[in-house]
Amino acid sequence: MNTTAIIFDLDGVIVDTAKYHYLAWKKLANTLGFEFTKEQNELFKGVSRKRCLEILLDIGKVEASQEQFDLWMVEKNEDYLAYIKDMDASEILPDVQKTLDYLKGKKVPLALGSASKNAKPILEKVDLLPYFKVIVDGTNVTKAKPDPEVFLIAAQKLNAKPENCIVFEDAVAGIEAAKAAGMTSIGIGDSKTLTNADYVFKDFTEISKEFLEGLMQ
Numbered sequence: 001m002n003t004t005a006i007i008f009d010l011d012g013v014i015v016d017t018a019k020y021h022y023l024a025w026k027k028l029a030n031t032l033g034f035e036f037t038k039e040q041n042e043l044f045k046g047v048s049r050k051r052c053l054e055i056l057l058d059i060g061k062v063e064a065s066q067e068q069f070d071l072w073m074v075e076k077n078e079d080y081l082a083y084i085k086d087m088d089a090s091e092i093l094p095d096v097q098k099t100l101d102y103l104k105g106k107k108v109p110l111a112l113g114s115a116s117k118n119a120k121p122i123l124e125k126v127d128l129l130p131y132f133k134v135i136v137d138g139t140n141v142t143k144a145k146p147d148p149e150v151f152l153i154a155a156q157k158l159n160a161k162p163e164n165c166i167v168f169e170d171a172v173a174g175i176e177a178a179k180a181a182g183m184t185s186i187g188i189g190d191s192k193t194l195t196n197a198d199y200v201f202k203d204f205t206e207i208s209k210e211f212l213e214g215l216m217q
């Protein structure tokens, strides 16, 4: 019997929302009078909203009261939500749906393991919610990636052993989290950035059925 379970990150793996997170943070940085580059944005991938703002304020050397910090968190999220307002299935990354259909056909239990508090509405917008047996997102965790909590909760809810779980991730912090959970990690993105992943593919168009089948043995 196939015991493998698969956990997908959302932003940058299933949908290209990483660019909208970047634009929203860049807008805030520019309002505060400093630049925020795509290279710096790599550090934000997979990282909670709160931690992202802490890093952003460090970059800009900006001090803030708790009240001001909370207002900027809200402002960033409102800008982000405006970017994704009209999002639909056309924003699903290449061959993701094909991969999900294939895994569903093989009856592989699938979970979402995302740091985002916006994960469920995004899955609804792109019509992918029914593929996932379990959703663990930023509303369910107390510790952000690279802590393994999000993936360990997903495994537990799927009734799967961590060593039988495979994680698709685009973030350095997410690969670390998968490793810390004792799971197989598959990086989606640049192999020069995702150096700690067990495997790295540019995107799902590079992942063959044979590779997926090999994982499930």
Ligand code: BG6
Binding pocket: 010, 011, 021, 044, 045, 046, 047, 048, 049, 052, 077, 114, 115, 116, 117, 118, 119, 138, 171
């Ligand atoms: C992750 C993104 O999936 O979710 C991060 O990679 C983001 O960039 C984090 O900060 C939290 O997202 P949200 O939607 O709750 O602000």
Ligand code: MG
Binding pocket: 009, 010, 011, 012, 013, 045, 046, 169, 170, 171, 174
């Ligand atoms: Mg991601």
